[in-house]
Every structure is written in C-alpha cells, then in structure tokens.
Amino acid sequence: MPKRMKICINTGGGDAPGLNAVIEAVTMAAYNRQWEVYGIKSGYAGLLNTDEIIHLTPEKVDGIASVGGTILGSTNKGNPFKMPIANAAGEWEERDLSDKVMENFRRLRFDALVAVGGDGSLEIAHRFAEKGMPVVGVPKTIDNDMGGTVITFGFDTAVSIATEAIDRLHSTAKSHDRIMVVEVMGRDAGFIALNSGISGNADAIMIPEIPFDIEKVCDKVMDNELHGRKYGIVVVAEGAIPMGGNVITKGSGEVGRQHVVLGGMAEHVAREISKRTGKDSRSMVLGHLQRGGSPTTFDRLLALRFGAAAVRAIEQGKFDHMVGLHSPDIALVPLGEALGIHKRVQTDGDTVLTARDLGICFGD
Ligand code: F6P
Numbered sequence: 456m457p458k459r460m461k462i463c464i465n466t467g468g469g470d471a472p473g474l475n476a477v478i479e480a481v482t483m484a485a486y487n488r489q490w491e492v493y494g495i496k497s498g499y500a501g502l503l504n505t506d507e508i509i510h511l512t513p514e515k516v517d518g519i520a521s522v523g524g525t526i527l528g529s530t531n532k533g534n535p536f537k538m539p540i541a542n543a544a545g546e547w548e549e550r551d552l553s554d555k556v557m558e559n560f561r562r563l564r565f566d567a568l569v570a571v572g573g574d575g576s577l578e579i580a581h582r583f584a585e586k587g588m589p590v591v592g593v594p595k596t597i598d599n600d601m602g603g604t605v606i607t608f609g610f611d612t613a614v615s616i617a618t619e620a621i622d623r624l625h626s627t628a629k630s631h632d633r634i635m636v637v638e639v640m641g642r643d644a645g646f647i648a649l650n651s652g653i654s655g656n657a658d659a660i661m662i663p664e665i666p667f668d669i670e671k672v673c674d675k676v677m678d679n680e681l682h683g684r685k686y687g688i689v690v691v692a693e694g695a696i697p698m699g700g701n702v703i704t705k706g707s708g709e710v711g712r713q714h715v716v717l718g719g720m721a722e723h724v725a726r727e728i729s730k731r732t733g734k735d736s737r738s739m740v741l742g743h744l745q746r747g748g749s750p751t752t753f754d755r756l757l758a759l760r761f762g763a764a765a766v767r768a769i770e771q772g773k774f775d776h777m778v779g780l781h782s783p784d785i786a787l788v789p790l791g792e793a794l795g796i797h798k799r800v801q802t803d804g805d806t807v808l809t810a811r812d813l814g815i816c817f818g819d
Contacts, residue, residue, distance in 0.1 A: 499556060
C-alpha cells in the first residue's frame with residue numbers, strides 16, 4: 456500500500472495571478488491520494504514561527520483557482536539563510552536560521568514541501584534540498600524570466616492587463632495629440648513590455664535587453680508627426696537602460712529585500728521627449744495592477760497543471776526538481792540547472808523581428 460504522505464506548500468516572492476490555482480491543485484491532487492496537505496504562511500517565515508500553519512482541505516480551496524493573490528500570503532523578504540535580525544545596538548545583522556526551519560519541518564513530520572516562487576524563493580528551496588529537505592519547486596513570476604520552463608504563470612495575465620491599459624491610452628493620446636509613456640514591470644527582462652507593446656500597437660518599446668538612445672525615440676515621434684500621426688504610445692520596461700546610462704531605482708527599499716525596487720524610467724523618458732520634440736508628453740506607471748485580479752484562463756490552467764505535476768513529482772520521489780512547461784508536456788527540471796538560467800528577450804528572436812517589421816522603434 457503506497458505511503459500516505461503529509462506534505463506542505465508555501466508561496467514566496469511577489470504574488471502572481473495563478474498562485475491560488477497551484478494551491479488548489481496541490482491540495483486536490485494530494486487529497487485524492489488520501490494525503491494530508493498543510494499551508495505554510497508567508498513563504499518560509501511560517502516554518503520559523505509555526506503557529507499559523509493551515510490544514511488545507513477541499514472545502515478551503517474550493518473555487519480559489521480564479522482568485523488573484525495567495526491565500527497563504529507571500530513575501531520577498533526573509534530568506535532564512537540570511538535573516539535580518541536587529542542586534543543589541545539596534546543594527547541589522549544577517550543570521551542563518553535555516554537549521555531552525557529544518558528542525559520544524561522534521562518535528563512536524565512533513566514528507567515534502569512544494570515551494571512556489573520566483574528565482575529568489577526557488578534558490579532558497581534548492582539550498583534546503585541540499586540540506587536534506589524533500590522539495591519540489593513550482594516556478595512563478597509575471598516577469599517570465601525563469602529558466603527551465605517555456606513560460607511562467609502570471610505572465611499572460613500581466614501582459615493582458617498591460618495591453619488593455621495601452622489600448623485605453625490610445626484614445627486619450629489621440630484626443631490630445633500627446634505622447635503617452637507607459638512603464639510596465641518585468642525587472643531585468645523586457646517580456647511584458649515587448650508583448651504588450653506589440654499587441655497594444657505601440658510606436659516605441661524600450662526593454663533592458665536593447666539599450667536605447669532617446670534621440671532615436673524622438674526621431675520616431677517626429678517622423679510619425681510628419682506622416683500625420685500626431686500622438687504616440689511608448690512602452691517602457693521598468694528595467695530599460697539608456698545607452699551609456701543606468702536603470703533608475705527607488706533605492707534598495709526595505710531590510711532583507713531580495714531585489715532593488717526599479718521605477719521612474721517612464722517619467723524620465725516623457726520629460727526628455729517633451730524637451731526634445733516640444734510634444735506634450737505624459738507618463739504613467741502600471742505597477743502592481745499587473746499582478747492583481749483573476750488569472751487569465753491560460754495562467755489558471757498552467758498553474759493547475761503545475762500544482763498537480765508537483766504532487767506527481769513527490770509521488771515519484773523527484774526532489775530538488777521544479778516543474779516546467781515543455782510544451783505540450785510538463786517536465787521535471789533539476790532546480791540547480793533551472794536556476795542557472797536567467798531568461799531574457801532574444802534580441803534577434805521572432806518577437807523582436809515582428810516588432811521591427813511592424814515599424815516599432817526600440818531606440819537602437
Ligand atoms: O518580480 C515581480 C515584480 O512584480 C517585478 O516585475 C517588480 O520589479 C517587482 O516584482 C516589484 O516588487 P514589489 O512588489 O516588492 O514592489
């Protein structure tokens with residue numbers, strides 16, 4: 456008779472539409488095997504302070520696949536291997552509390568952890584696997600910058616939201632003969648900007664993978680003007696880089712944060728366009744709207760498939776691996792291998808070529 460497992464699941468990093476669908480699929484796939492499933496709150500924090508561990512049942516996850524966010528909470532701070540703790544002098548010190556996490560995991564007699572997260576959270580999962588924790592990873596990020604999978608869930612929703620916003624900006628830009636500059640998320644990868652910019656009929660798209668010359672963007676604006684198109688839409692990835700310049704950041708933000716906070720490039724670009732062309736320009740930042748609300752059907756289905764595949768991986772004893780879409784199937788990829796790949800827009804790939812064929816300017 457197969458072993459009745461006791462497994463747990465956590466969600467770490469920035470939330471992405473589809474996290475609840477993974478939780479639902481893991482819970483149902485485990486329940487249908489007569490296993491027990493527990494939800495760990497706030498990433499790995501819930502394995503340090505174990506007071507809030509939830510028993511997940513079919514009733515608790517019923518219908519959550521269509522709901523955004525995560526019922527388990529998430530954080531992109533609090534790596535247990537480098538936990539910021541205030542010392543007696545009130546200064547922040549990093550402490551390694553990973554042994555405490557291992558001790559609690561064993562004390563609670565968990566057989567496996569399903570870790571759902573981006574590169575930061577799955578890097579932590581991999582380190583726990585090296586310490587002997589049976590872990591299966593599920594990759595998530597709206598940025599789509601992770602290796603080992605063709606696509607991550609959350610990305611399709613973010614692109615759909617950004618495209619809809621860009622569509623709406625066309626009418627106001629046109630009414631005022633303005634240049635509207637929209638900043639989208641994506642960190643060091645330009646996938647959201649590229650896909651939403653093409654789909655939303657942008658005039659220029661700036662992505663981190665193609666450093667831009669603002670003069671080239673202004674040339675495009677003025678060329679459009681000459682041809683009677685007096686308004687323009689410019690899509691800027693938050694991590695876009697001017698030639699010879701740098702990304703714009705808002706500082707490293709909170710203590711223990713895994714990544715710097717990017718932001719401000721759209722405002723900079725709008726100001727430069729106004730100054731150099733005399734055109735009325737406005738900037739807007741889509742920000743966290745891109746992560747909010749229901750996942751698209753694509754993301755929902757992918758997340759459900761990832762969750763179910765993670766449970767099958769546990770059944771097969773395939774630990775220190777993550778699930779990934781290798782169309783049309785879900786594959787298991789060693790975490791160490793997937794984490795070594797930082798996926799970026801291929802500058803000579805079909806999507807960039809399509810944009811160029813459509814006359815979209817990258818500022819290069
Ligand atoms: O990685 C997902 C992401 O949304 C990035 O696109 C963005 O730079 C970052 O998270 C924002 O993080 P936070 O929610 O902490 O502001």
